């Protein structure tokens with residue numbers, strides 16, 4: 081049986097194994113479900129072009145009818161996750177965002193596949209870790225968080241389910257759906273009031289409904305993770321939720337006897353119920369427990385702010401007349417949103433008003449460039465207002481393609497893509513700059 085279809089942007093075809101598979105927008109063959117979240121389903125998938133295995137997180141638009149508040153909240157959450165992921169890319173222990181696609185009903189985030197499952201499943205299967213192994217993982221987590229904080233992103237949902245493991249056991253921080261941004265949600269005092277996080281990992285100041293520093297709340301959650309990793313159980317637990325909350329607010333917990341004194345001291349400084357007294361992320365990195373065994377901790381991003389390119393992208397995606405994921409969902413059928421995450425090495429996208437240029441002129445230009453190059457066989461397909469052109473070598477090997485999608489009656493999405501990022505660098509540059517010029 082093929083996986084249940086989510087929407088019209090996926091077609092079924094025969095996969096490599098001979099069985100039916102669901103192929104997302106001609107690009108990703110969906111396999112088994114790796115996990116589920118409140119509003120998402122995560123699939124193992126294969127990029128049919130490169131053969132590389134990835135994870136596809138399908139975030140569904142709320143079912144209709146839903147209240148305008150629910151629709152707005154869902155929209156904010158996916159936009160926030162995308163914007164956060166975009167800002168924090170480039171750290172070895174933050175999950176990589178490879179692509180973004182969308183259909184009428186669903187946004188698909190294509191992520192690095194974490195083959196080792198989550199820290200939660202490792203804890204359930206293998207129990208607690210010895211200190212050297214915990215130090216390794218915890219160092220990677222703190223380094224990833226320090227990087228996110230330096231980029232103005234506070235995670236606010238650090239818990240073992242959101243810490244994934246790659247095939248070598250390296251940690252990948254994921255799920256930025258609840259994060260806060262230093263330059264948006266925080267008041268002039270640097271504090272926020274939004275209650276979020278998962279019960280056992282949530283900081284007392286959030287439970288007490290105080291305004292809080294989200295960076296320090298992340299430190300608390302990391303403290304709970306470190307305790308759980310090394311003790312094998314939660315520091316604050318109770319049969320009922322109110323009981324657990326009371327224990328969290330009291331900040332009283334007991335370390336098991338097998339924890340070293342340095343580890344006890346670090347956990348104690350992280351699980352300090354007073355956020356002003358709590359150890360800061362930067363200090364954790366230089367704590368003696370983490371410095372033991374000459375551990376090498378990945379360097380934190382040098383740039384304290386998002387790059388101008390990211391800020392521009394974010395500003396654009398917030399303008400009401402500009403498109404963002406959900407606006408496009410409203411208009412498009414099976415369109416691809418990778419343009420929202422910027423230029424990929426082997427792919428570029430432009431959005432242009434259909435009042436200023438039409439699909440035919442764009443495809444004519446690509447054909448002209450291909451002809452000038454004289455290397456290709458070209459196949460062109462055009463329908464009312466949209467179409468594409470495929471460039472192949474004389475012996476039929478895919479080199480590049482350009483396509484024009486109609487987003488809605490006034491908007492075209494132009495996509496160019498090549499087989500690999502080494503393919504024909506000069507031609508690729510010419511193609512990109514000509515299209516940029518045409519669509520500006």
Ligand SMILES: Nc1ncnc2c1ncn2[C@@H]1O[C@H](COP(=O)(O)OP(=O)(O)OP(=O)(O)O)[C@@H](O)[C@H]1O
Pocket residue numbers: 114115116117118119120121122135137175191192193194195197198241242244254255257
């Ligand atoms: N990149 C990935 N590689 C492998 N598995 C993944 C990946 N991303 C997510 N998963 C699996 O899917 C589960 C749900 O993913 P995720 O936490 O991102 O969803 P969510 O909807 O944001 O969840 P929540 O409701 O907890 O916020 C994870 O716990 C994990 O088991």
